[in-house]
Amino acid sequence: MTQHEEQQTLQTYEQLKLCNQLCFPLYAASKEVVKHYRPYLKKLDLTYTQYITMMVLWEKREINIKELGDCLYLDSGTLTPLLKKLESKGYLKRSRLPADERNVMVTLTQTGSDLRQEARDIPGKMGTCVKLSQDEIQELRNLLHKLLETL
Amino acid sequence: MTQHEEQQTLQTYEQLKLCNQLCFPLYAASKEVVKHYRPYLKKLDLTYTQYITMMVLWEKREINIKELGDCLYLDSGTLTPLLKKLESKGYLKRSRLPADERNVMVTLTQTGSDLRQEARDIPGKMGTCVKLSQDEIQELRNLLHKLLETL
DNA sequence: TAAAATTAAATTGTGTGCAACTTAATTTCA
DNA sequence: TGAAATTAAGTTGCACACAATTTAATTTTA
Numbered sequence: 001m002t003q004h005e006e007q008q009t010l011q012t013y014e015q016l017k018l019c020n021q022l023c024f025p026l027y028a029a030s031k032e033v034v035k036h037y038r039p040y041l042k043k044l045d046l047t048y049t050q051y052i053t054m055m056v057l058w059e060k061r062e063i064n065i066k067e068l069g070d071c072l073y074l075d076s077g078t079l080t081p082l083l084k085k086l087e088s089k090g091y092l093k094r095s096r097l098p099a100d101e102r103n104v105m106v107t108l109t110q111t112g113s114d115l116r117q118e119a120r121d122i123p124g125k126m127g128t129c130v131k132l133s134q135d136e137i138q139e140l141r142n143l144l145h146k147l148l149e150t151l
Numbered sequence: 152m153t154q155h156e157e158q159q160t161l162q163t164y165e166q167l168k169l170c171n172q173l174c175f176p177l178y179a180a181s182k183e184v185v186k187h188y189r190p191y192l193k194k195l196d197l198t199y200t201q202y203i204t205m206m207v208l209w210e211k212r213e214i215n216i217k218e219l220g221d222c223l224y225l226d227s228g229t230l231t232p233l234l235k236k237l238e239s240k241g242y243l244k245r246s247r248l249p250a251d252e253r254n255v256m257v258t259l260t261q262t263g264s265d266l267r268q269e270a271r272d273i274p275g276k277m278g279t280c281v282k283l284s285q286d287e288i289q290e291l292r293n294l295l296h297k298l299l300e301t302l
Numbered sequence: 303t304a305a306a307a308t309t310a311a312a313t314t315g316t317g318t319g320c321a322a323c324t325t326a327a328t329t330t331c332a
Numbered sequence: 333t334g335a336a337a338t339t340a341a342g343t344t345g346c347a348c349a350c351a352a353t354t355t356a357a358t359t360t361t362a
Contacts, residue, residue, distance in 0.1 A: 012274075013267070015274035017210055018210070018222065021206075021274070022184070023185065024203060025299060026180055026181045026184055026295060027203075028224045028299055029298050029302075030174075030177045030178045030180075030181035032224060032299060032302045033298075038350095052175060059167075059169070065340075072179075074320090075319080077318095077342080077343080078317095080342055081342095082318075101327055102327050104340080104341065104342095120167070122167075123166035132301070139290070140294040143291040143294070144177060144180045146283060148176060150281065151187060198347065198348075199348095200347080200348060226349080227310070227311050227312065227313095228312080228348095228351080230311090231312055232347085236347090247311095251309095252358085254310065
C-alpha cells in the first residue's frame with residue numbers, strides 16, 4: 001500500500017467514528033430531548049408521539065390519516081394503533097369519509113380540546129431546560145428544516 | 152379576559168404549534184436521516200442501532216456494556232438483546248469480566264473487524280444525499296453537541 | 303465483618319417505527 | 333364500461349427504546 005493509499009484508508013476510517021457523524025448527534029439529541037418531555041407528558045398520560053399528534057389536532061381540529069402522516073413523518077402502521085388509543089381516551093373520533101370511504105377523518109373532541117389547557121406550560125418548561133440562546137435555537141431550527149427539506 | 156390575558160393565551164397556544172417546536176424537527180430529521188441509511192445498511196445486514204454499535208467497536212475493539220451505553224445513550228434493556236444478535240452474527244463476543252463479574256465485556260471478532268471494510272463507503276454516500284454545505288454541517292454538528300451537553 | 307447500599311446486566315411489558323403485505327374503495331384508460 | 337392501476341388504511345412481524353423490576357456481584361459502613 002502506498003503512502004497515499006494508506007492516508008486515504010485512514011481518512012475513510014476516520015469518517016466511521018461516531019464523533020465525526022452528523023447522524024449520531026441528531027439521533028442522540030432527539031432521544032434526549034424527548035426524554036426530557038416525558039415527565040411533563042406523563043402528567044397528561046400522553047407519550048411523545050401522542051403529544052405531537054394532539055398538537056396537529058389542536059391546530060387543525062380535523063385531518064385525515066394520510067395528511068396527518070405527512071405532517072408527522074409517520075405511516076399508518078404507526079398511526080392506526082396510536083389513534084385508536086387516543087380515541088379510547090376520548091380525545092378524538094375516527095370516521096370514514098362518506099365522499100371517499102378510503103379516507104379516515106380524525107376529529108378532535110371537546111375532551112381533546114380541553115387537554116390543550118393542561119399542555120399549555122410544556123413548551124415553556126422545555127425551553128428552560130435547553131441551555132441554548134434564542135439565536136442558537138433559531139439557527140438550529142433553520143438548519144434542521146433545511147436538512148428535512150432536502151431529504 | 153383582558154386584552155393582555157388574551158394576548159398571552161394566544162402566544163402560549165402559538166408555542167404549541169408543531170412548526171414552532173425545536174423538538175419536532177429534531178425528531179423528524181433524525182428519523183429521516185436514519186431512513187436514508189437503511190438501504191446501505193441492509194447490504195451489510197445491519198440495523199442503524201447495530202451499525203452505531205459496530206462503529207464504537209471498530210474504534211475501541213473492546214468495551215463493557217455500561218460504557219457502550221454511555222457512548223450510545225442506550226440502556227441494557229436495548230443493548231442486551233442487540234448485542235446477543237450481533238454475537239449470533241459472529242461480529243462480537245460477550246464475556247463476564249473475571250475481575251468484576253457484574254461487568255460484561257464486548258469484544259470485536261475478526262469477522263466484525265472485517266465488516267468495517269464493507270462499511271467504508273457509507274459515510275461518503277450519506278454525505279452526498281445531505282444537501283447542506285460543509286460549513287452548515289459543521290454548524291449543525293456543533294449546535295447538536297452543545298444541546299447534548301446541556302441535557 | 304455482616305447487613306445495607308450500590309452497581310451492572312438481564313428481564314418484562316408497553317409503545318413506537320417501519321417494511322411488507324392485505325383489503326377495500328376509487329380512478330384511470332384501453 | 334370494465335379490467336388494471338392507484339390509493340388509503342389496516343395488519344403483521346420484527347427491532348428498537350425505555351421504564352420498572354429482578355438478579356447477582358461488589359462496595360460501603362455501622
